[in-house]
Amino acid sequence: MISTRSVVICTLLAILFLWCADSVVDALFFTQRPVVEEFLKPNPQEIYMRALLSVLVSAAALLWALGRRQALTIRRSHDKTRENYQSLVESFPDFLVVHRDEMPLYANEATLAFLGVADLADLRKTRILSLVHPDYHEESRRRLAEVLATGRPSPLAEIRVLRGGGMETDVVVSTALVEYEGGDALLTFMRDITDQMETRRDLLASRERLQLALDAARDGVWDWDIPTGSMVYNQAWAEMLGYALEEVQPDKSAWLTLVHPEDHAQAAARVAAHLKGESPVYEAEVRLRHKDGHYLWVLDRGKVVARDQHGQPARMTGTHRNITARKEAELALEIRNRIAEVFLTHPGRDTYRDILEVICEASSSPAGLFGVVDSDGGVSIKAGHPAGLASLSLSTDSEEFPEQTLDGQLSRALARRESIRREGPISVDSQHHSLHSLLAVPIVIHEQVIGMVMCADRATDYTSSEQAFLESLAGYIAPILHSRLESETKETQLRQAQKMEALGALAGGIAHDFNNILQAIMGFTTLAREDCPAEGTLAADLDRVLKATGRGKELVQRILLFSRREEQERQPVAPGPIVAEAVNLLRPSMPSTIEIMATIDENCGEISADPSQINQAVMNLATNAYHAMEVEGGTLEIELFPLAGALAPSSLPRHLLNQDLVVLTVSDSGCGMNPETLDRLFDPFFTTKDVGKGTGLGLSVVHGIVTAHYGAIQVESQPGVGTTVTVYLPGLESVVDEQTTSQATEDHGYRILFVDDEEDIAAIGKALLEKQGHQVTSLTDGAAALTELMLHPSNYDLVITDLTMPRLTGLQLADKLAEIRLGLPVIIITGVGDQPGDLAIDHPTVHGVIRKPFGGDDLRATVNRVMASSAVRGGSEENGPDTDHRRRS
C-alpha cells in the first residue's frame, strides 16, 4: 500500500518538477529584462534554482502530507493519520495557505508566525490579497484565476507580502488547485527570499564597482557567460567603437557583427583552442568596425575565469586594446617597403601601375590614378584604374576647378599643391560614371609638383588619417620619382639620338646604292626616250618612268637630309620672312575648312640657318597638321616668337638652356596622337597616313633639320584635342657662342703630325685640320716622320698617317712610335676595301682609323674621340705598356 502511494507521489513530483523547471526556464530566458538585471543573470538563476529546489522539497513534503487531493479529507475517518500529516504540515518550515474565494481556510504555524497573525481564526477573516503588496495585486489575481481555470499549478513568482507591523517581505509563491474539505480550494506556498535578495543586491553592487573600475581603464572589457552566451561590455569598449553602451547588444552578437569578416575565423579558432585548454590565454589581433564604418585594430586578449563542476568553461573575460596606431604604422612601413621594391625591381611603365595597385589595395579603393607632371607642366597619366581614368586631361596651370568633376578636383590638387578629400558623387569627365569618394594627393619636391596619386570610389568616405597617410606616402615617393623622371628624360634623349644615328647611317648606305640604281634607270630611260618616236604610247610611258625616277631621287635626298650627313649651307637670316613665305605658300593648298592663323613676331633677330631647310621644316609641320584636320577641319596656328634665355623650359637639351632662342610652334585642332604614336613620331618611314599620302619622312626631315641647326623639337598631343609641335632654335649670337665654345672645348688645338705619301692628300689633311684650329706639320714619307718624332717627341700630341706608304707603312710607323714614346696616339687613314685597313682597327698601337675618302667631319670626330680617350689614359701613363691593352679590351 505504502509502496503504491510512493510511486504515485513520485510520479506527481516528477511532473511538477518538469513543469516548474519549464516555467523557470521560460521566465529566465524569454523575458526581456533591463540591462542592469543582466548583470545578475547567472545569479538569479542560481537563486531560482535554489528556490525551486526548496519548493520542490516543500511540495514533496506537502504531498507526502496531503497524499492526494483527498488527503485532507482523511481527517474524519483516519484521525491518526490526519494528525500525523497535520503535524508534518504544521512543522513545515515554509509557508502554506489553503484558501478559497480569496479567503484563507488554513495556514500552517510558520505562516501565522511569518504574517504576524495570532491564530488561524484571525487569518480566516483576512482577504488573501490584503496580505499582498498592492503592486502585486493584479498579477496575483490573474495567477490565481489561471490556476482555477486550468487546474495547473502556477509558475513560481516573486511577490512582496505585507506582514504584521507594516513589514514588507519578498517571497516566492506558487499556487495549486486542491480539494479541501469537500470542495476545490487553492493551496499557496511561499518562501521568504529576503536573504537571497540581499545577496543579489550585494552582488549587483560589487558588479557595479567592477564596472566602474573597468571603465576607468582605457581598454575595453568583455565578460562572457559561456552557457548563456551573454556577453557584457564596458563603457570604454562601447566608446572605443563609437557607441553608447545602451546600443550594444549584451551578447556575443555584438562582437560577431563588428569583427572584420577576414579576422573572424582566426579569432574564433583561437577562442575555441583556449576553451579546450590548448592555450593559457586567448590572444588575437582583429579589426572591429567603428560605428562610422572604418575599422579599428584591436588586440583581443582573454582567459577562462570560471569552470562548472564538470570542468567546462563557464565564464571568460578579457580586454580589447585599441592598437590601430601601431598597426597603421606597421602597415605604412610595409607599404613603403613594397613601393621601394616596385621602384627598384619593376621597369618602365609597370612601375606606376604596380605602385598604384599597392595604394589602392592599402586603401581598399576600387579606383585610382598615378599621374606624372612633365617638364613643360603637362600631366601624363601613367596608370589609371579603371582604364578609362587614364584618358583624363589634366593640367597644372588650370585656373578653374569645377566642384563635382574629377578633372576639376585633380587639377586643383595639382595647381594649388593641396590634397583633395571629398565625398561623391564626383563625375568622371566624358564618361557616364561617377565616383563615390575621392582622395588625391600631389607629389611635391622642392616646392614643385612632379606627380599625383589618387584613390577613389570607395563606398565609405576617406578619413583625415587616411589622407595624412597618403600624404606621407607621397612624400616618400617624391624623391624616388624625381630621380627616376630625371633619368627617364636623359634616357629618352639618348635613345632618340642613338636611333637617329643608326637610322641615319642605314639611310645613307641605302642612298648610295639606290642612287646608282636610279642613275641607271634614269639614264637608260632617257636614252630610250630619245630613240623612240616622239608620238605614241611608248614615249608617254617612258616619260612616266622618268617622272617616277624623279620622285625616287627626291626621296633619297630627303632621307639624306634627315640623316643630316650633308654639309650645312648656313647663313645668318631673319626667320620671320622665311616662315611668312612658307605660310603664303601654304594658304592656296589648304581647303576652306582649315583656318590658318599665323602670328610672326618680327623681333626674332637672326638665326644661323639654311633658309630652304627652315622653309621645308615649316611646310612639313604644316602639312602634317593639315592631315590631322583633313576630315573635320579646324585651325592651324603658326607662331614665331623670341624667347629670352632665362625662360627656356628646363626640358631642353643643355646646350640650349640659358641662351636666347627663337621659337616656332605649329598647332592643329585635329585628331591628336596617342602615346605610342608620339613615341615613334620621328622615326623615318613611320606614318599613320594612308598609302600615298605620306612617306613617313616629313617629321624625320624636320627633326634632322632642327638638330642640324643645333635646335630642339618637342611635341605635345592629346587624342581628340590636337597637337602642338614646338621648335626651339638658338638665336644667332647664341649659335656663335655655342660654336666657339664647342670648338674651344672639343678642338683643343692639338699639335698634329700628318703623314701621307700623296702630297695632295697630305696638303688637304693639313688644311682641314688647321681650319679646325690645330697646329699641323705634314710629311710625305713615313721614315721622315719617324725621324722627326724621334728628334722632337714632345712637339706632338697626335700622329695621323696613311696606311700604305712605300718605305714605312702606317702600322710600322705606329709600332716604332709606341717604342719611343708611349701614349702618343696614332690614327691610321685607310682606303675603301683595304684589307690591311681592317687589320689596323685591331692593331695594338693604333688608336683610331679614318677611312678614305674623308672629310673635315671625319677628321674632327676621330681626332676628338682619340684625344678624349688619350686624356683619360694620360692620367695613368706611368702604368706603362699595359695602358694600351686596357684601352683595347
Next chain:
Amino acid sequence: MARILIIEDDPEVRQLLQSLLVRAGHAVIEAADGREGIHLYRTNKPDLVVTDLIMPGQEGLETIVELHREFPDQKIIAISGGSRDGKDNYLKAAQLCGADRIFRKPFDNSEFLAAVGELLDELG
C-alpha cells in the same frame, strides 16, 4: 671624237656612261676601280677621265690625286651617289683634289654630256 676613261664599279652605271659617250661619238675605255683605271690610263692616255668616288680596291679620291700629281692638266669629272656610311662630302673633296666637274647621282644625261662637251672644248 675623244678618248674617255670611265672608272666606275657599278656595272649598270658604267654601261650607261659608256652608251651615252659612245652615242655622243666618243671612244670609251672602262675600268671597275682606281687601280685598273690608273693602269688603263697609262696605256691609253685618254682625253677625259670620268671617275666614281666610292669603289672597292682603290677609291676615286686617291685616284684623282694620283692622276693629278702625274698629269696636272688632266680633265676629270667626279660622280658620286654618296657613301655607304652616310657621309656625303666627297664630291666637294674631289673638287678640292682637282676634279673639274662633279655630279651627284642620279644626274641628267644631257647635263652630263654638256659638261663632257665643255671640258673637251677646253682642251681645244
